[in-house]
Amino acid sequence: MMQLFGSFTSPFVRHIRIALADTGLAHDFVETDYGQSAVGSPAQRVPFLRTEVSGRTLQLNDSTSILKFIRESAGESFCADVESLDLYCLINTALDTTVNLFLLEREGLTSDANPYLQRQAARIQTSLQALEDYPWPAQLPWNDAGIRLACFMDWALFRQRLDFSNYPKLLKLLNDAKAQPSFVATAPPQG
Known part of the structure; x- marks a missing residue:
């Protein structure tokens, strides 16, 4: 299952939470602070997402790549043109x-x-x-x-x-x- 790491106040995280809600994709939200994001992501910020794809762990470290992944996982397009x-x-x-x-x-x-x-x-x-x-x-x-x-x-x-x-x-x-x-x-x- 997808795990989204982020904060409730981040506008980047909010956009992803909206995309997840609108697509209905199953996920867990893990509230994450600055210290945790510095350890959990090489970008040292939220959001980041972890999921299993083809038997391996995929970690995405930027809201744009996360949104593209969510849209494509739901059979939708990200920024169609x-x-x-x-x-x-x-x-x-x-x-x-x-x-x-x-x-x-x-x-x-x-x-x-x-x-x-x-x-x-x-x-x-x-x-x-x-x-x-x-x-x-x-x-x-x-x-x-x-x-x-x-x-x-x-x-x-x-x-x-x-x-x-x-x-x-x-x-x-x-x-x-x-x-x-x-x-x-x-x-x-x-x-």
């Missing part, structure tokens, strides 16, 4: 950058006097504007790009990292995600 993949990658870049800046700030490093970190903060804003300008359909597509966007935005609001008031289209898409049972069921714990 290059445009969907590029959109997913843009969202993932913004999410990864936002998470990294959050973790650096926890360690006392801010972008105030650091040109590299200022470029990273600017990257988030240009990505958000590109996502706002993207020709989204009327409803959030419930595919991996759409799910990644919703997980990113909800995490950024949960951690009070970003203000989306200048991105009304994105806020509407996040609201669409809140109608999905798996999105609601995987929300980070409050309090």
Whole structure:
């Protein structure tokens, strides 16, 4: 059986939990902290997944490879075309950058006097504007790009990292995600 190692607050883990819920694939969730992930994965982060495939243990150490494995195991496609993949990658870049800046700030490093970190903060804003300008359909597509966007935005609001008031289209898409049972069921714990 698949074992997903992660935290309840990680947006990357949340996306995988949504994919597992939506596909109905059997799995165990193993709550994992920073110390455990440093030992359990060469990437030293969550999520990571372990499963048996053809009599051997397969370990996947990145959310994207895990999502591809889950989708293919369920007979589905992951990012069915290059445009969907590029959109997913843009969202993932913004999410990864936002998470990294959050973790650096926890360690006392801010972008105030650091040109590299200022470029990273600017990257988030240009990505958000590109996502706002993207020709989204009327409803959030419930595919991996759409799910990644919703997980990113909800995490950024949960951690009070970003203000989306200048991105009304994105806020509407996040609201669409809140109608999905798996999105609601995987929300980070409050309090």
